[in-house]
Amino acid sequence: MLLTILLAPTLGALALLALRDDQHAWVRRIAVIATSVPLLGALYLATHYDVARGGYQHEVFVPWVASLGIGFHLGVDGISTMLVLLHALCGFTGVLVSYSIKERVKEYYLFYLFLITGVFGVFLSLDLFFFYFFYEMAVIPMFPLIGIWGSDVKEGGKVRYSKEYATMKLTIYLTLGAVVALVGLLWLYVSTGARTFDLPALQQALAARPLDASLQRWLFPLLLIGFGVIAPMWPLHSWSPIGHAAAPSAVSMLHAGVLMKLGSYAIIRLPMTLLPAGAQFWLPWLASLCVMNIIYGGFVAMSQRDLKLIIGYSSSSHMGYVLLGLACLTPVALDGAVLLMFAHGLMTALAFALIGYFYEQTHTRYLPDLGGLAHQMPFIATCGVIAAMASSGLPGFANFVAELLIFLGGWDRYPVQIICGVFGVVITAVYMLRVVRGTFFGPALPAFAHTRDARSAFERLPYLVLVIALMVVGCWPRPFLQMIDASARPLIEHIMPVLPLAAPAEALH
């Protein structure tokens, strides 16, 4: 099953090579198949994860370079199952949204499918070598995708950031981060002495003979910062909003929806799993740093006027909640963080898809130029309100559940940071409602009289898929949370063997 998920987009990409450049219809059909197969697979995984057993499941293992301890090892636990599902949803809807791409269609889908493969690879790999390989494979296609098919960020007719600037910046940042992480990974490999890149084997080896605490303290920040760049951790976030803004819709969707989650996923999977003493030492710092993400990112989003920049900064603000959930080191908060990765991914993919939809017709996403689009596009406006409300944490959407769990789980540990987090929800409501008001409401503008709504079921499909997924998880989160918890709880118990409790007090009657 895992191989099918991983190979379907790769095979799709190879099949594209066999086509002529002008066979656009076939290119698109293949892309749809290559992403819908993993979606079905992800749904299968989500429904067939054995919560009672826990741990890594559906494993695939092929030995490769035995002398170095490298093997092709795939497997999922509750956390990665959730993220595979997220990525499958975003990848599938992204292909549908990309139907509007008209130039160099074949090359576009080729890079797109490589990107999809890379991200699936990261979520599925249980071998550090392949983990890193797929991680780079996910980052590199972004460069041409933004540089060729992207758009400049304009304000008031003037170019504020060119797409070339955006794509250079993004690639350099992410590659630098990856190099820092690579140093950390190699150091870790050498210092364990187990001569294996296999994650479960490393876990066992380190459980039997943990690394020296001071060494863990050196290794942890390398991995945290290396992967934190893509998360994006403040103040290393500045590549992300600009990158989102310049990318074509489907790439923004994947980028904000899934790529950022690679960072937080990698932090959970590698440094937190392998370096418990390092995590105990460094995560309190992270807890304070991500308050900057939340509050500062929110205020910067408030002062933006390009819609994609607003959503971009809002993503870096909301990823602050994910990092806060990780940093709390309680099972409930970690459950919330993982669920928020899922929820935020879907919400932000929805937002970028919608912006892309009307940008194509209005040719502007500069807030002061927009208005009254609900008259021409009631369906898109409805989805826009839904995205804004999901983002502001309205009950009924998965984002609410996730944020609630982070607040509940983190309260005992970091009350001040949690208070700031709750305040961040107010900031989100302010800029999100401003976007809805400025884009969809108000009198109909004559400049946009020609625009049309998404009418056919096919055009509406990507939006409906994302909205329904957000609502299903938001209304009935129990099974999903149980799946996440099956993996999150053992991890936290591994890092914090004994939870320090507040001194018990006698009950007041």
Place this chain on the structure above:
Amino acid sequence: MVMLAWTILLAPLAAAGLVWLVGIHRKPLASSAAILGLLIAFGCALQLFLAGRSGALILPLETNFAWIALPGLTIQFGVLIDPLSLLMTLVVTGVGSAIFIYATGYMHDDAAYSRFFGVLSLFAFSMLTIVLATNWVQLFMGWELVGFSSYLLIGHWYAKPAAAEAGKKAFIVNRVADFGFMLGILMLWAYSSADPAQRTFNFLQLEHAGLVHGAMPVLIGLLLFCGPVGKSAQFPLHVWLPDAMEGPTPVSALIHAATMVAAGVYLLCRAFWLFEGLPEVMTVIMWVGGVTAFLAAGLALVENDLKRILAYSTLSQLGYMVMALGLGGRTAGMYHLTTHAFFKALLFLAAGSVIHGTHEQDIRKLGGLWHDMRWTSLTFLIGALALCGIPPLSGFFSKEAILTVAFARNPALFSLGVLTAGLTAFYTGRAWFVAFTGKARGHHGHESPPVMLIPLFVLAALSIVGGFLGLPALIASGVHGAAAPHGGAGHAGGLLVMAVSIAVVAIGLGLAWLLYGKQVVLPGQVARALALPTSFVEQRYYIDELYSWYVLHVQQRYIARSCEWVEQRVIIDGLVGGITALTRWLGFTVRLLQTGRVQAYVLVFLVGIVWLLTSALH
């Protein structure tokens, strides 16, 4: 019985789902589904109520399922039926049904008719989620969802910039309040048990067990009170309610008068055990309520928009209820909530009928409606008299109950309450005399269709008999454990209060008649004579100005802009640009080695060889 209880909650939800999935282009289906859903809920609530009366059902009835079930954290979703929630359910579904039926007439020609009923059903579900909630998280979910439905309904005519802005304002102001409310819920949960695994959100369990020591209960109480301050539009977060009148009138009647804004008061009743034990918090609550009641009544004096007059009046009456609760008068507050739902919904619907008939809502441009719209005028009059507290209409009894409590507990608030009663009578009289009596000023209305009039009659009947339904006994029966008889000012005190308040109301009405009915002095002259206070009130005490100054000049200009500046100058130009510059400088420096002259390379090569050889020889 459990099935009945769930049906109350699920019928409106099913209706909302039906409208959104299949009814969005089928007008008759949309409105019938919405009305039917709410009527079913009303029927179920009534049946439960009768069963409770006859003793066939033992209250409280609670049923739950686990919505989130993690080790050490369970969050439930359920239905709690006790006298308090039953009464509120009856009000929401009963008054709501009347308003839904009315809306089919009022919104008849609206382009987004189906969407309107879809959101109304969603609202009904959310409101019932609050009312029937068994725990704080469920209540908070309903709380946010009513805010969302309110946002959509205020902005129903989103093409109007004023309506779009008003919806946004309502949502954001409520969010600010909910920041405190959410923290209050978090802290309440955190201190609900000494053992983290035993913590609970459940109302009945909390009430039974109380909080652990060291819980900072005053802080928790104040934070929880933030919720009602936002939702029930208490001073200083009252600013969103008058603007919310941009929504269609049935919305104003249902959400911004009878039910949603009363949710804050309901919440205070629901958690009364907590507030009751905290005198400091009770003091804050009663003064916030009293000040709101008085200030809002002042604002209503100078307002010319019929719906906004009623909105300020709603603020003022909500202030009364909050004050009553702060004074410990749980029964009185809840009693006034119920009667207010009847007569304020009636007033709004009658005002809606006027707007429907004349397309005008400025009272200065109306006049003489009594001749054109006899039934509408009559029902408005009944509502107005109930609002003033004229015996034996329902408003009289509930207002008496509040003033009696105030008289016994706090003379200062009693005087404020009496003064407010006088102002209420004056502005109500003003609206009546200017808009309904005298000569028509340009607008000749036509009477509304029966589908709008019949709900008016029903509500008028309820406003008349609301004082004789035995509501206080019903509410008092809902106090768990030790029954706490409140009020108790003694008979003589009660009579005195009654006499004072009737006299004040008579003075207020009389002055309104002299100024606006008989016109012995022109109102303009009075306004000139009192220029300073008038302008202060006309500018709404400058509170809106203060907020917009904050938003535009502090938040946008200083906070958001300085973050943006840091982002641009420090992080992007400084940090990122600095690293780029460093890299470039390094590149330039290192490039100097690459001279391109072979002789230089050979020289370096030789030096290297010599160095290697010497170090190897050593």
